[in-house]
Amino acid sequence: MATSKAAPLAGLAAMALLLTACSGSGGSSSGDSGPQSENLGERGPITYVQGKDNNNVVRPLVKKWNKAHPKEKVTFKEQSDNADQQHDDLVQHFQAKTDDYDVVDVDVIWTAEFAAKGWLQPLTGKMAIDTKPLMPATVKTGEYNDTQYAAPQTSDGALLFYRKDLVKQAPKTWDDMMADCKIAKKKNMGCYAGQYAKYEGLTVNVSEAINTAGGSIVGKDGKTPTLNTPEAKKGLQRLVTAYKDGNIPKQAITYQEEQGRQAFEAGKLMFLRNWPYVYSLAKTDGSSKVKNKFGIAPIPGEDGPGAGTLGGHNAAISVYSKHKATAHDFVKFLESEETQKFFVTQGSLAPVRTDLYDNKELNKKLPYLSTLKTSILNAVPRPVSPFYPAITKAVQDNAYSAIKGEKSVSKALKNMQAAIKSAGSGS
Amino acid sequence: MAGIDLDPATPELAPTGKKRKYINSGHGKRAALLIAPTVVVLAIVIGYPIVSAVVLSLKKDSGLDPSTGMFVQGGFAGVDNYVHWLFQRCTSADGQAGACPPGNLGAQFWQSTGITFFFAAVTVSLETAFGLWMAVIMNRSFVGRGLLRAAVLVPWAIPTAVTAKLWYFIFAYNGIANKLLHTHILWTGDEWPARFAIILADVWKTTPFMALLILAGLQMIPTDVYEAAKVDGASAWQRFTSITMPLVKPALMVAVLFRVLDALRMYDLPAILTGGGGGSGNATTTLSILVVDQIKQGFNSASALSTITFVLIFLVAFLLVKVTGASVVDNPDQPKKEALQ
Numbered sequence: 001m002a003t004s005k006a007a008p009l010a011g012l013a014a015m016a017l018l019l020t021a022c023s024g025s026g027g028s029s030s031g032d033s034g035p036q037s038e039n040l041g042e043r044g045p046i047t048y049v050q051g052k053d054n055n056n057v058v059r060p061l062v063k064k065w066n067k068a069h070p071k072e073k074v075t076f077k078e079q080s081d082n083a084d085q086q087h088d089d090l091v092q093h094f095q096a097k098t099d100d101y102d103v104v105d106v107d108v109i110w111t112a113e114f115a116a117k118g119w120l121q122p123l124t125g126k127m128a129i130d131t132k133p134l135m136p137a138t139v140k141t142g143e144y145n146d147t148q149y150a151a152p153q154t155s156d157g158a159l160l161f162y163r164k165d166l167v168k169q170a171p172k173t174w175d176d177m178m179a180d181c182k183i184a185k186k187k188n189m190g191c192y193a194g195q196y197a198k199y200e201g202l203t204v205n206v207s208e209a210i211n212t213a214g215g216s217i218v219g220k221d222g223k224t225p226t227l228n229t230p231e232a233k234k235g236l237q238r239l240v241t242a243y244k245d246g247n248i249p250k251q252a253i254t255y256q257e258e259q260g261r262q263a264f265e266a267g268k269l270m271f272l273r274n275w276p277y278v279y280s281l282a283k284t285d286g287s288s289k290v291k292n293k294f295g296i297a298p299i300p301g302e303d304g305p306g307a308g309t310l311g312g313h314n315a316a317i318s319v320y321s322k323h324k325a326t327a328h329d330f331v332k333f334l335e336s337e338e339t340q341k342f343f344v345t346q347g348s349l350a351p352v353r354t355d356l357y358d359n360k361e362l363n364k365k366l367p368y369l370s371t372l373k374t375s376i377l378n379a380v381p382r383p384v385s386p387f388y389p390a391i392t393k394a395v396q397d398n399a400y401s402a403i404k405g406e407k408s409v410s411k412a413l414k415n416m417q418a419a420i421k422s423a424g425s426g427s
Numbered sequence: 428m429a430g431i432d433l434d435p436a437t438p439e440l441a442p443t444g445k446k447r448k449y450i451n452s453g454h455g456k457r458a459a460l461l462i463a464p465t466v467v468v469l470a471i472v473i474g475y476p477i478v479s480a481v482v483l484s485l486k487k488d489s490g491l492d493p494s495t496g497m498f499v500q501g502g503f504a505g506v507d508n509y510v511h512w513l514f515q516r517c518t519s520a521d522g523q524a525g526a527c528p529p530g531n532l533g534a535q536f537w538q539s540t541g542i543t544f545f546f547a548a549v550t551v552s553l554e555t556a557f558g559l560w561m562a563v564i565m566n567r568s569f570v571g572r573g574l575l576r577a578a579v580l581v582p583w584a585i586p587t588a589v590t591a592k593l594w595y596f597i598f599a600y601n602g603i604a605n606k607l608l609h610t611h612i613l614w615t616g617d618e619w620p621a622r623f624a625i626i627l628a629d630v631w632k633t634t635p636f637m638a639l640l641i642l643a644g645l646q647m648i649p650t651d652v653y654e655a656a657k658v659d660g661a662s663a664w665q666r667f668t669s670i671t672m673p674l675v676k677p678a679l680m681v682a683v684l685f686r687v688l689d690a691l692r693m694y695d696l697p698a699i700l701t702g703g704g705g706g707s708g709n710a711t712t713t714l715s716i717l718v719v720d721q722i723k724q725g726f727n728s729a730s731a732l733s734t735i736t737f738v739l740i741f742l743v744a745f746l747l748v749k750v751t752g753a754s755v756v757d758n759p760d761q762p763k764k765e766a767l768q
Contacts, residue, residue: 116497118497118498144496145496197704254600254613262601390532390724394531397709400708404707415528418531422527422531
């Protein structure tokens with residue numbers, strides 16, 4: 001009911017924004033006082049906002065919560081399944097400073113931006129959450145300026161899907177994998193692919209290559225680029241060389257997650273870097289030709305598992321919420337062992353609690369869990385910066401040219417370095 | 428003058444100069460009253476956004492306060508945002524100014540402008556040629572003409588986003604285009620194939636619109652003009668160049684103007700079909716795509732960019748009206764008079 005009311009309101013808010021073109025990028029330095037210290041102890045009905053609930057996990061959870069908390073009911077506001085639209089919807093509501101969003105689901109790469117705009121309630125003091133049982137890498141994605149702004153909710157790590165009927169065991173290192181490529185060539189199929197179309201997936205794959213080689217995109221402060229290192233060069237060079245040699249097939253330059261999955265399921269790829277969701281589909285899809293022919297492994301690295309890029313979502317509390325105590329309880333409910341178990345069994349969403357990965361019963365049901373644990377433990381978050389859109393654009397543009405062979409690796413890295421440096425300087 | 432034109436009974440009602448003046452000023456007031464709501468609405472929905480966009484474009488994007496790590500308002504920027512785009516100047520975080528490095532949106536302005544105008548020139552030329560051809564055919568009388576006219580409209584009736592997705596599947600690497608042609612072209616990944624794909628999709632979609640506007644112009648031409656020409660022994664080509672072309676020109680020019688303005692604002696087709704990609708990554712990024720990308724990074728520089736885009740399109744429209752005499756704003760009676768002369 002509240003959702004149907006909220007939709008026209010959102011439209012109105014958007015129009016009001018357009019007309020008054022209010023304050024543009026919004027958010028002033030509100031300091032320590034203001035909305036952050038208000039309503040901390042208040043209880044009452046709240047709204048939880050998230051993108052499309054594809055796996056139908058949120059509705060049953062909300063139902064369960066509402067049964068136990070009849071006076072603090074949660075209304076689920078479902079957004080579209082497009083990440084950009086989800087982002088813009090959240091921004092509009094925050095800019096309007098409305099209290100109709102209480103707990104919001106934030107992609108790991110948006111956390112810093114929202115925190116720096118002063119829209120997220122710091123999870124400190126009364127609002128603190130217990131991060132001890134959580135995977136450290138996932139906790140980091142919710143931090144900005146050494147303050148916890150969001151609680152990890154679901155995670156996602158890179159996996160290597162390989163054809164166990166063609167190679168005896170999964171390659172441990174990148175060089176092993178490239179050596180295996182001659183088998184694929186003999187069979188006249190593609191060897192390895194990740195996501196190389198010019199979109200966020202490319203940033204994920206490039207940072208994986210650079211992190212695996214021991215380099216990094218930005219330093220610890222989240223803004224100073226660190227791409228002028230031999231390690232960074234080695235990482236990007238690997239992708240460039242593999243593409244040039246044909247070990248990464250030519251058409252992979254247009255691949256997003258789905259195209260790669262389809263190629264793998266059609267038996268046209270020997271190795272595929274993708275997220276865990278591929279596992280159940282490749283096992284059960286009617287058209288899958290590799291149902292019982294593939295295995296899963298951590299992505300290959302220098303001499304052990306590579307450094308994957310962390311995906312996933314965090315749960316955050318809006319500073320404009322009127323019932324923050326309830327919102328805090330709901331966030332804790334999302335983090336609970338029971339909820340996390342439900343996430344992984346019902347929706348194959350990677351849990352953020354370390355102990356669940358060692359749960360025997362779960363491992364029986366989901367054989368990829370222990371591999372995923374390795375992946376997430378070795379994972380590196382993408383740059384935590386309020387200027388993330390500019391950073392990812394700098395990485396995508398230059399890496400794309402380099403992989404296509406239109407720019408040398410060192411020039412691409414030099415340009416990337418300069419473009420990240422100029423990011424966030426206003427203009 | 429307006430009073431007399433509006434009311435042909437004025438002379439009878441206003442025998443004396445004094446009275447006539449009174450009535451005239453009354454009419455003026457009434458006219459002002461009648462158009463006032465339109466003016467107010469236009470001022471709100473067109474005037475205000477334009478003015479506020481210009482005002483916003485003169486402010487700095489909000490930046491980080493290094494001590495708190497929080498965003499603060501940027502303050503007045505003057506024409507910095509315009510310099511940033513037009514001269515591709517970037518300031519890095521440590522305050523040094525220099526050319527925008529590749530991978531920064533600022534480095535893309537002139538390239539995107541070129542691509543936008545290239546798309547507009549090529550697609551509108553092709554659409555005009557094909558549209559004219561289709562209109563001439565549809566103007567003849569034959570069995571099933573009504574059906575053909577309706578069928579031709581189908582591509583135009585499909586929303587652009589759907590069209591774009593359709594062509595996206597056609598041009599996928601494993602799509603039907605490569606299968607039919609027995610090729611292995613990266614339609615959405617390489618520079619010219621990506622541009623070609625967009626031009627093809629746009630021409631396919633909007634030629635019917637062009638054809639229908641031109642057809643409307645063709646139907647204004649009286650058939651006896653052609654009969655007279657035939658009696659005088661003019662060949663089919665002569666009839667086309669000396670009668671059809673000059674008489675259909677006013678309608679044609681309006682159609683061209685509409686399409687040029689549309690093409691310069693093109694966003695959805697390249698955004699969905701190639702994501703603005705191709706070549707080294709931005710071979711199909713139009714100005715509108717650049718504006719939308721910039722909004723994610725900074726609202727005020729995006730305002731400056733959209734103001735520049737607006738001025739560019741406005742200039743093109745102005746030039747088209749002046750040079751070709753496309754008479755969208757002139758007296759609507761004019762073409763009729765020309766036709767009758």
